[in-house]
Amino acid sequence: MTDTPYRPNGGRHHVVVVGAGFGGLNTVQKLKNADVEITLIDKKNHHLFQPMLYQVATGMISAGEVAPSTRQLLRDQDNVHFVNAEVTDINLADQTVTAEQDEFSRTYAYDSLVVAAGSGQSYFGNDHFAEFAPGMKTLDDALELRSRIISAFEKAELTDDPAERERLLTFIIVGAGPTGVELTGQIAELANRTLNDVYSNYGTTSAKIYLLDGAPQVLPPFGKRLGRKAQRTLEKEGVQVHLNAMVTDVTADTVTYKDMKTEEETTLTGATKIWSAGVAASPLGKMVAEQAGVEADRAGRVSVNEDLTVGEHNNVYMVGDMISLNRLPGLAQVAIQGGAHVAKLIQAKVDEESTANEKEAFDYFDKGSMAIVKRFNAVVKLGKTEFGGFAGWVAWLGLHLTYVIGLRSRLAVLVNWATNILSRDRGNLEITTQQRIARNIINKNEK
Numbered sequence: 001m002t003d004t005p006y007r008p009n010g011g012r013h014h015v016v017v018v019g020a021g022f023g024g025l026n027t028v029q030k031l032k033n034a035d036v037e038i039t040l041i042d043k044k045n046h047h048l049f050q051p052m053l054y055q056v057a058t059g060m061i062s063a064g065e066v067a068p069s070t071r072q073l074l075r076d077q078d079n080v081h082f083v084n085a086e087v088t089d090i091n092l093a094d095q096t097v098t099a100e101q102d103e104f105s106r107t108y109a110y111d112s113l114v115v116a117a118g119s120g121q122s123y124f125g126n127d128h129f130a131e132f133a134p135g136m137k138t139l140d141d142a143l144e145l146r147s148r149i150i151s152a153f154e155k156a157e158l159t160d161d162p163a164e165r166e167r168l169l170t171f172i173i174v175g176a177g178p179t180g181v182e183l184t185g186q187i188a189e190l191a192n193r194t195l196n197d198v199y200s201n202y203g204t205t206s207a208k209i210y211l212l213d214g215a216p217q218v219l220p221p222f223g224k225r226l227g228r229k230a231q232r233t234l235e236k237e238g239v240q241v242h243l244n245a246m247v248t249d250v251t252a253d254t255v256t257y258k259d260m261k262t263e264e265e266t267t268l269t270g271a272t273k274i275w276s277a278g279v280a281a282s283p284l285g286k287m288v289a290e291q292a293g294v295e296a297d298r299a300g301r302v303s304v305n306e307d308l309t310v311g312e313h314n315n316v317y318m319v320g321d322m323i324s325l326n327r328l329p330g331l332a333q334v335a336i337q338g339g340a341h342v343a344k345l346i347q348a349k350v351d352e353e354s355t356a357n358e359k360e361a362f363d364y365f366d367k368g369s370m371a372i373v374k375r376f377n378a379v380v381k382l383g384k385t386e387f388g389g390f391a392g393w394v395a396w397l398g399l400h401l402t403y404v405i406g407l408r409s410r411l412a413v414l415v416n417w418a419t420n421i422l423s424r425d426r427g428n429l430e431i432t433t434q435q436r437i438a439r440n441i442i443n444k445n446e447k
């Protein structure tokens, strides 16, 4: 531990970036040729491509394919120093950031600060649901979910009790946004196709899959038509979709929801419960907002200025899922474009010859949204253009493949997808002993 805040030698403008996700990494990469020294701090050692996390959770692809090492990604960028530690304090008055990892702790002095720490799962004040219904925000979450899903199928093979088998083969997903729909579709495919015929004592098609949401439609951001299309597709796969269904309780074995129209309460019993119903910005948002005297909304998103600075602090920027500005959605493109915008402003600030506007407003360009519903079927919304089915699926695969980082990972993803299309098999259904033992201990504690 050092008392004097760390600052790189050489006296160049020091930019501290918190978070190596979409927003932070893009800021750093766009500053490659700027006359600055960058310290990039992330509690994870990898850059996570969250949109394909559901494929890790359901054994389609391996973890490394969506989580390249941040250090290797930045190997050729000389003006960045990566720190794998968790930011525990930001002090706007002193212009410092403190990061810790086990016995390591260091405070960094900044000239410009970019906070891009993203968001976590929100249980809307019911944090105790998390123990029984984990969300999927990190690689750990996805691997944990995979272990829960595959363990449920494995345990169903070991019991002769029909009620216990039904409990084990019931999957309840809360939240019918893109993540919930994609996960539901993949669990249905595991049951109906991939794992069908591989167990001796039962058929996996007997699995019951429920998708619940308090909203009146599936995939609200995609509009009614695509929402209905996605719902029909899932229902054809045997998924029971319950809308206007507000979850009121989650226990080790049950999910209770209230029908918002009839007020009737229903309790479903199922071993595997997954939460994909809400997000909350990193607590670092609230920490910065309080010091800057600006508002953070109920989801912890910080009201930033049009140029993505925070309050009166011209050298403090925030990007991505943490911001509240002009109702921008929590999407990768908002973070990517925000990161590029902030890099441009910092570059304009440090380049004495630059005539660029250092206070230029962030102008987001909506490139549309897409979600896979099942094999050969996705929904796509590009402005007023909406389409679905096979064309949507091809568009989804093509676009997401271009975002996978590195030729090796891209090829590996392609091989995994092709294997699944041609043979039903998935190459990443393993549960490690470590995961199985941890899961058994968690199960015992949950009872």
Ligand SMILES: Cc1cc2nc3c(=O)[nH]c(=O)nc-3n(C[C@H](O)[C@H](O)[C@H](O)COP(=O)(O)OP(=O)(O)OC[C@H]3O[C@@H](n4cnc5c(N)ncnc54)[C@H](O)[C@@H]3O)c2cc1C
Pocket: 018, 019, 020, 021, 022, 023, 024, 041, 042, 043, 044, 046, 047, 048, 050, 051, 052, 053, 054, 085, 086, 087, 088, 116, 117, 118, 119, 136, 137, 178, 179, 282, 284, 319, 320, 321, 322, 330, 331, 332, 333, 335, 370
């Ligand atoms: C399962 C899932 C599926 C998604 N699918 C899509 C999709 O299909 N299309 C789409 O556009 N968007 C999708 N999103 C949303 C998209 O991933 C986010 O909008 C985007 O990642 C936000 O970027 P960000 O930089 O703000 O945060 P992130 O990319 O989440 O990065 C935040 C980084 O900050 C780090 N961090 C957090 N706290 C600290 C701390 N205290 N100290 C140090 N480091 C810290 C984290 O480790 C992380 O690396 C999905 C999200 C999820 C979870």
